[in-house]
Amino acid sequence: xxxxxxxxxxGFSVALTLQNLMYCFIGxxxxxxxxxxxxxxxxxxIAMLLPITFxxxxxxxxxxxxxxxxxxxYGGSTTAILxxxxxxxSSVVTCIDGYQMGRQGRAGPALAxxxxxxxxxxxxxxxxxxxxxxPLAELAFEFGAAEYFSMMVxxxxxxxxxxxxxxxxxxxxxxxxLLLGIxxxxxxxxxxxxxxxxxxxxxxxxxxxxxxxxxGFGEIIANxxxxxxxxxxxxxxxxxxxxWTDLKMSFGPIVRGxxxxxxxxxxxxxxxxxxxxxxxxxxxxxxxDPSRFGKGAIEGVAGxxxxxxxxxxxxFIPLLTLGIPTGAVMALxxxxxxxxxxxxxxxxxxxxxxxxxxxxASMWVxxxxxxxxxxxxxxxxxxxxxxxxxxxxPGIILFCCIGAFSVNNSPAEVYLAALFGFxxxxxxxxxxxxxxxxxxxxxxxxxxxxxxxxxxxxxxxxSVFFTRPISCGMLVVALFLLLIIVLPQIRKKREEVVxxxxx
Amino acid sequence: MALKIRSMxxxxxxxxxxGIGGLFAIGANQYPMGTAVRMxxxxxxxxxxxxxxxxxxxxxxxxxxxxxxxxxxxxxxPLILVIGSVCAFAxxxxxxxxxxxxxxxxxxxxLGGHEFKWKEAVISATFLSxxxxxxxxxxxxxxxxxxxxx
Numbered sequence: 001x002x003x004x005x006x007x008x009x010x011g012f013s014v015a016l017t018l019q020n021l022m023y024c025f026i027g028x029x030x031x032x033x034x035x036x037x038x039x040x041x042x043x044x045x046i047a048m049l050l051p052i053t054f055x056x057x058x059x060x061x062x063x064x065x066x067x068x069x070x071x072x073x074y075g076g077s078t079t080a081i082l083x084x085x086x087x088x089x090s091s092v093v094t095c096i097d098g099y100q101m102g103r104q105g106r107a108g109p110a111l112a113x114x115x116x117x118x119x120x121x122x123x124x125x126x127x128x129x130x131x132x133x134x135p136l137a138e139l140a141f142e143f144g145a146a147e148y149f150s151m152m153v154x155x156x157x158x159x160x161x162x163x164x165x166x167x168x169x170x171x172x173x174x175x176x177x178l179l180l181g182i183x184x185x186x187x188x189x190x191x192x193x194x195x196x197x198x199x200x201x202x203x204x205x206x207x208x209x210x211x212x213x214x215x216g217f218g219e220i221i222a223n224x225x226x227x228x229x230x231x232x233x234x235x236x237x238x239x240x241x242x243x244w245t246d247l248k249m250s251f252g253p254i255v256r257g258x259x260x261x262x263x264x265x266x267x268x269x270x271x272x273x274x275x276x277x278x279x280x281x282x283x284x285x286x287x288x289d290p291s292r293f294g295k296g297a298i299e300g301v302a303g304x305x306x307x308x309x310x311x312x313x314x315x316f317i318p319l320l321t322l323g324i325p326t327g328a329v330m331a332l333x334x335x336x337x338x339x340x341x342x343x344x345x346x347x348x349x350x351x352x353x354x355x356x357x358x359x360x361a362s363m364w365v366x367x368x369x370x371x372x373x374x375x376x377x378x379x380x381x382x383x384x385x386x387x388x389x390x391x392x393x394p395g396i397i398l399f400c401c402i403g404a405f406s407v408n409n410s411p412a413e414v415y416l417a418a419l420f421g422f423x424x425x426x427x428x429x430x431x432x433x434x435x436x437x438x439x440x441x442x443x444x445x446x447x448x449x450x451x452x453x454x455x456x457x458x459x460x461x462x463s464v465f466f467t468r469p470i471s472c473g474m475l476v477v478a479l480f481l482l483l484i485i486v487l488p489q490i491r492k493k494r495e496e497v498v499x500x501x502x503x
Numbered sequence: 504m505a506l507k508i509r510s511m512x513x514x515x516x517x518x519x520x521x522g523i524g525g526l527f528a529i530g531a532n533q534y535p536m537g538t539a540v541r542m543x544x545x546x547x548x549x550x551x552x553x554x555x556x557x558x559x560x561x562x563x564x565x566x567x568x569x570x571x572x573x574x575x576x577x578x579x580x581p582l583i584l585v586i587g588s589v590c591a592f593a594x595x596x597x598x599x600x601x602x603x604x605x606x607x608x609x610x611x612x613x614l615g616g617h618e619f620k621w622k623e624a625v626i627s628a629t630f631l632s633x634x635x636x637x638x639x640x641x642x643x644x645x646x647x648x649x650x651x652x653x
Contacts, residue, residue: 224581390616460540
């Protein structure tokens with residue numbers, strides 16, 4: 001217990017410096033600003049704002065990134081409630097009842113409950129990370145190359161299994177991501193692979209280009225493909241204060257949502273989406289009058305919002321303790337850490353405790369900021385939403401391009417982003433998820449390295465992955481997950497969970 | 504026997520994956536393979552590449568069996584204009600300067616939107632040029648060339 005307090009005080013002493021507070025605020029602000037824009041999810045937001053953090057030292061950079069992530073989640077909920085357009089996939093659920101509340105003139109309380117629910121979940125999440133982080137990291141020190149490889153396999157498989165859409169196409173996307181990650185100079189042999197003699201490629205494809213192209217440009221073009229009619233609830237925001245009944249009714253859902261979100265957050269995959277959908281389903285089943293759902297039931301906002309914020313917090317755990325990203329957002333964080341010169345893994349906690357604990361503390365601070373500062377700023381976000389998309393999107397493209405360029409001060413990254421935009425648009429259209437590709441892309445080089453090392457140590461014996469217990473366990477779970485999904489009953493259930501609430 | 508494509512999405516996706524996987528797998532041949540113990544640079548990409556080809560083939564075959572909704576119609580105009588504007592930006596930023604690139608990007612990409620209004624585009628381009636100049640040149644001091652004559 002005293003150790004916990006010690007760690008947290010170290011963390012807060014780092015997080016509460018004026019400089020880091022400022023960066024946290026900037027992150028939350030920018031994240032909300034971009035997250036509010038319809039059609040830009042947290043991944044695209046982070047990808048877009050990532051280059052800003054490159055010039056900062058590691059701790060403020062990561063603090064700002066975390067702030068951007070939470071801000072984007074919060075912005076997405078705001079758009080869902082006001083405009084019925086989910087800013088990100090997990091906001092889809094918030095749209096259902098949140099938008100209805102808005103139409104009834106209760107957008108204010110909806111927004112307030114969403115923020116408070118998220119804050120509660122954030123507090124719980126922070127404590128959990130602080131409690132379980134160190135023991136998990138210690139466990140990770142037992143890991144050898146074989147364990148890391150198997151864990152990455154498990155991570156990739158679960159990411160696919162829990163995601164929506166065609167399983168086999170998602171696996172293909174992972175493989176393509178792994179292949180793209182290999183482009184560049186092979187560390188072992190010094191040979192430049194797939195670089196076609198282009199010097200910019202010999203360093204590998206910048207992941208900013210991939211992220212911006214597939215999540216930024218691809219999404220924008222897909223948006224332009226559709227029509228542009230949106231009824232905006234802006235005139236009816238009114239008072240933000242929820243009634244006492246609202247608070248009472250929301251308490252249970254928030255607690256349950258937090259619990260659900262915490263569990264799903266640790267598992268790899270689209271944690272926030274599954275968390276919010278599950279929470280909605282649960283609340284609907286538990287409610288005394290389920291018919292209220294879909295017409296503005298506040299539990300339908302409180303639960304899912306808490307769930308998705310809890311999932312967002314705890315999804316940092318595998319990254320910060322084991323160094324394994326469990327989703328597209330975390331993949332971007334890994335990329336950011338690598339660019340900052342930090343190798344993600346359990347050693348981060350021991351070698352750079354101020355970075356680790358500072359980041360955890362600032363997550364809590366960020367959550368607090370979002371409640372205190374962003375709620376009053378709602379009217380500003382509302383003004384933003386009034387700008388027609390046709391005026392907004394060129395600006396978004398512009399900032400993406402500048403960001404991509406500034407990575408290496410080279411137009412090559414921008415061209416690559418354009419290429420990935422093209423690829424992303426079509427692959428998405430044909431039912432291939434972009435998230436798994438990004439995850440594979442970030443893990444590719446790591447997986448190869450661990451595979452090589454494991455084989456080297458075992459002198460070419462592939463059974464090493466199964467003879468070592470932890471590694472074997474993880475591969476068995478991965479196989480189990482794959483088999484489960486293939487079974488028809490489970491397949492149907494999975495589609496139900498994912499698609500039911502979307503009507 | 505006439506084969507009916509039941510899922511255009513899978514058909515296209517399958518071909519795409521087979522193509523990408525094949526390119527990587529064949530491309531790997533120019534590098535040494537090595538052995539399982541000491542993997543050469545071609546080892547991992549070969550496995551992955553051929554794996555992608557195999558799975559892509561599976562998806563391709565599935566497209567004749569499993570029914571799926573048709574993909575939405577390709578929006579060529581926004582696609583070409585957005586991608587084109589990004590490429591134009593890349594081409595112009597070091598030659599014509601940041602401001603030139605910005606203006607071209609805004610106007611070109613706006614043409615890909617639903618209703619293009621010249622007045623809006625020009626105002627937007629001006630406003631964004633000034634914003635970009637303030638943020639990246641004045642505030643952050645990044646070494647951008649601003650105009651063709653800078």
